[in-house]
Amino acid sequence: MSLRRTLAVAQRVIAQIRHDHRTLALMFVAPVVIVALLAWILRDQAGAGFRLALVAPSPAAGILTQRIATEDPAVAVVTAGSSAEARQLVREGDADAALVVAANGGSPTVTIVTAGVDPAGEAGRVARLQGILASSLPALLPPGVAAGLPRIARATLFLPPEADPLDALAPVFLGYLAYFLVFVLTGISFLRERIGGTLERLLATPVRRLEIVLGYVLGFGFFASLQTLLLTLFVLAKVTVPALGPVPSFVIGLDVPSRGSPLLAYAVALILAAGAVNLGVFLSTYARTELQILQFIPVVIIPQGLLSGIFWPVDHLPTLLQPVARVMPLTYAVDALRAVMVRGEGLDVGQIQLDVAVLVAIAILFVGLAATTIRREVA
Amino acid sequence: MITSAVADGAASPEAGPVVEASGLRKAFGSVVAVAGVSLSLASGRIYGILGPNGSGKTTLLRLLLGLARPDAGVATVLGRRIPSTEVLAQIGYLPQGEGLYPDLTVWEQLRFIATLYGPWDPDRATAALELVGLTGLEGHGVAALSGGQRRRLSLACALVHAPRLLVLDEPTVGVDPALRVQFWAHFRRLARDGVTILVSSHVMDEADRCDELLFLRGGRLIAQGTPGELRASAGTADLEEAFLRLAGEGLEGSGG
Numbered sequence: 001m002s003l004r005r006t007l008a009v010a011q012r013v014i015a016q017i018r019h020d021h022r023t024l025a026l027m028f029v030a031p032v033v034i035v036a037l038l039a040w041i042l043r044d045q046a047g048a049g050f051r052l053a054l055v056a057p058s059p060a061a062g063i064l065t066q067r068i069a070t071e072d073p074a075v076a077v078v079t080a081g082s083s084a085e086a087r088q089l090v091r092e093g094d095a096d097a098a099l100v101v102a103a104n105g106g107s108p109t110v111t112i113v114t115a116g117v118d119p120a121g122e123a124g125r126v127a128r129l130q131g132i133l134a135s136s137l138p139a140l141l142p143p144g145v146a147a148g149l150p151r152i153a154r155a156t157l158f159l160p161p162e163a164d165p166l167d168a169l170a171p172v173f174l175g176y177l178a179y180f181l182v183f184v185l186t187g188i189s190f191l192r193e194r195i196g197g198t199l200e201r202l203l204a205t206p207v208r209r210l211e212i213v214l215g216y217v218l219g220f221g222f223f224a225s226l227q228t229l230l231l232t233l234f235v236l237a238k239v240t241v242p243a244l245g246p247v248p249s250f251v252i253g254l255d256v257p258s259r260g261s262p263l264l265a266y267a268v269a270l271i272l273a274a275g276a277v278n279l280g281v282f283l284s285t286y287a288r289t290e291l292q293i294l295q296f297i298p299v300v301i302i303p304q305g306l307l308s309g310i311f312w313p314v315d316h317l318p319t320l321l322q323p324v325a326r327v328m329p330l331t332y333a334v335d336a337l338r339a340v341m342v343r344g345e346g347l348d349v350g351q352i353q354l355d356v357a358v359l360v361a362i363a364i365l366f367v368g369l370a371a372t373t374i375r376r377e378v379a
Numbered sequence: 380m381i382t383s384a385v386a387d388g389a390a391s392p393e394a395g396p397v398v399e400a401s402g403l404r405k406a407f408g409s410v411v412a413v414a415g416v417s418l419s420l421a422s423g424r425i426y427g428i429l430g431p432n433g434s435g436k437t438t439l440l441r442l443l444l445g446l447a448r449p450d451a452g453v454a455t456v457l458g459r460r461i462p463s464t465e466v467l468a469q470i471g472y473l474p475q476g477e478g479l480y481p482d483l484t485v486w487e488q489l490r491f492i493a494t495l496y497g498p499w500d501p502d503r504a505t506a507a508l509e510l511v512g513l514t515g516l517e518g519h520g521v522a523a524l525s526g527g528q529r530r531r532l533s534l535a536c537a538l539v540h541a542p543r544l545l546v547l548d549e550p551t552v553g554v555d556p557a558l559r560v561q562f563w564a565h566f567r568r569l570a571r572d573g574v575t576i577l578v579s580s581h582v583m584d585e586a587d588r589c590d591e592l593l594f595l596r597g598g599r600l601i602a603q604g605t606p607g608e609l610r611a612s613a614g615t616a617d618l619e620e621a622f623l624r625l626a627g628e629g630l631e632g633s634g635g
Binding site for chain 1: 446464467468470472476477478480482483495496520536
């Protein structure tokens with residue numbers, strides 16, 4: 001092992017990417033734009049208002065309208081004359097949901113009607129309406145009965161109750177983006193080395209296979225560390241730029257709350273990225289063209305995105321898929337990133353130690369695998 | 380190792396052979412590229428491997444460097460059995476393909492290769508660029524160079540660490556005649572300093588510049604000797620003619 005040769009490979013990888021402005025943009029601009037877009041979609045949706053067709057007998061209609069106005073002002077109430085009319089409004093898209101209160105003698109029925117075309121969005125609206133109904137009950141019921149009703153309060157242990165989905169998603173999404181981009185870039189770079197005749201020349205020099213792989217890890221690790229740093233700052237920071245002349249004041253950064261050490265999260269993301277470099281070098285053996293490297297994306301990257309717990313907890317996956325998720329490196333990175341950033345845990349927690357150990361082991365395993373695929377016999 | 384300059388082409392008696400191979404054989408599937416080659420190369424001489432396309436020249440060079448694993452036979456270079464990383468440090472190799480990184484500058488490319496061989500010495504790099512006539516292009520991107528310039532940069536990469544054995548796979552392809560003369564003058568200077576040079580070529584007019592020629596056909600060594608000896612044994616003044624005659628005999632001799 002020679003540090004000089006390893007650093008020479010790393011330095012060369014860095015020089016190559018530095019000259020390639022489009023790749024630089026892919027590494028530094030694209031992820032920020034993607035995360036910003038994700039934030040925009042998730043946050044604006046969380047606060048989005050909707051139109052409600054309300055059908056209720058006389059005192060209840062007034063009480064509900066008032067509660068909605070104070071509790072969830074984003075909901076616009078459209079009064080409908082009958083259940084049929086309310087359903088018609090929903091069907092034609094003039095209302096996003098209908099709340100139909102029918103006074104069936106002593107026990108009234110409350111029906112929430114939605115179109116049934118957007119299950120996730122509609123479920124969100126239904127939940128908001130149920131909350132309003134629950135808090136309206138004391139006013140709707142006769143005074144004696146209302147006094148005995150429990151009050152429902154909500155508390156959370158980690159993120160605040162008003163947290164939006166981005167607060168849980170952004171910390172792990174960073175790791176995924178870095179993993180994805182680093183894998184594609186190293187896969188293609190190393191493939192070029194194999195097919196462009198440069199590996200032939202390298203192997204005729206005293207450089208050892210392990211030095212080549214570690215040089216790649218250092219070179220791409222350098223960019224991965226800058227990329228992750230930039231993304232982490234963008235996600236966590238909130239920098240208000242004051243108004244200047246005609247330009248109004250604006251905010252840079254997503255201001256996602258972080259409870260744990262961003263440094264630990266950063267280290268986890270880097271170990272994951274190192275694994276991605278080795279995976280890229282390793283899989284480039286099995287590709288003959290750049291297109292074939294891209295074919296690994298649906299095989300390697302997308303399943304990890306779906307199963308590793310970024311969007312759905314691994315424990316909630318179908319039983320058959322859970323073991324699959326547990327052999328994926330991203331699963332351990334997602335678990336560790338979320339534990340650190342959302343739950344505020346540190347390296348003293350056994351689960352994080354395990355996650356980090358597994359990630360390190362996978363990175364080392366793939367360093368070895370990648371090195372063995374670099375044969376002297378290439379052409 | 381101190382090698383005496385040998386102007387008359389005789390191997391210095393105290394030094395053993397720089398390259399020694401016996402019974403090298405390599406097949407790719409059913410195609411036999413090198414069919415049992417034995418050779419011995421002395422230090423300070425220029426050897427030319429000549430043969431038509433597909434005669435096994437490149438595969439033979441790759442076997443000698445350890446870039447390909449022989450199916451049979453052994454090769455020893457500078458006293459060590461191939462493959463050997465230590466020996467590679469003393470060899471300069473110009474592959475047939477370019478083997479350059481298009482997204483580096485000329486200087487970065489040279490620096491990278493040189494650093495794999497030893498501590499970075501900018502003076503040597505400057506000298507190598509001067510030799511191949513690329514002085515002034517240090518900051519240019521490799522991708523922007525012409526084909527001939529890339530070939531010259533590739534040669535500079537093979538020379539930059541002052542190797543004791545130089546293996547050049549068709550070094551003058553795409554290089555203009557004036558520069559070709561310069562290259563050969565430099566090869567001769569290096570040989571005088573004790574460097575052994577093994578050049579593959581299918582250009583016969585370059586063959587006369589070598590001290591010794593190895594004719595390769597169908598993966599076999601069919602003749603070996605100085606250009607003069609080969610002409611005499613074939614009974615012709617023209618090397619190309621000599622090659623064709625010897626190749627014909629070689630084929631008959633091998634029993635078809």
